[in-house]
Amino acid sequence: MSKDLIWIALMALAGFLIGGAYSMWKTAKPLAVLLGVGALLAGAGAVAWMF
Template sequence: MRDFLPIILLGLAGFLIGGVYATWKTARGLSILLGVAAVLAVAGGTGWLIWG
C-alpha cells in the first residue's frame, strides 16, 4: 500500500481539480476549498515520491 499512496494522492488531486472547474461559476467558496485540498494532495503525493 505504501507504494500506491502517492499515486492515489495525485489521482485525488486530479479529481479535486475537476471539482474546482465544475463548481467555479456556481459556488466559488466551495471551489476555493477544493483547490486548497488539491494543492495539499499534490504536495503530499509529490513529497512522498521524492522523500518517501
C-alpha cells in the same frame, strides 16, 4: 500498501479535486476555492511522498 500506490492515489485525488473545483467555479466559488486548496495539498503530499 506499496509506496508507489500511495503517491499515485494522492495524485488521483488531486486530479479529482481540481476537476470538482473547475466545475463548481461558476456556481459556488467559496467551495471551489476550498476544493482547489485541497487539490494543492494532495498534490504537494504526493510530490513529498514520491521523494
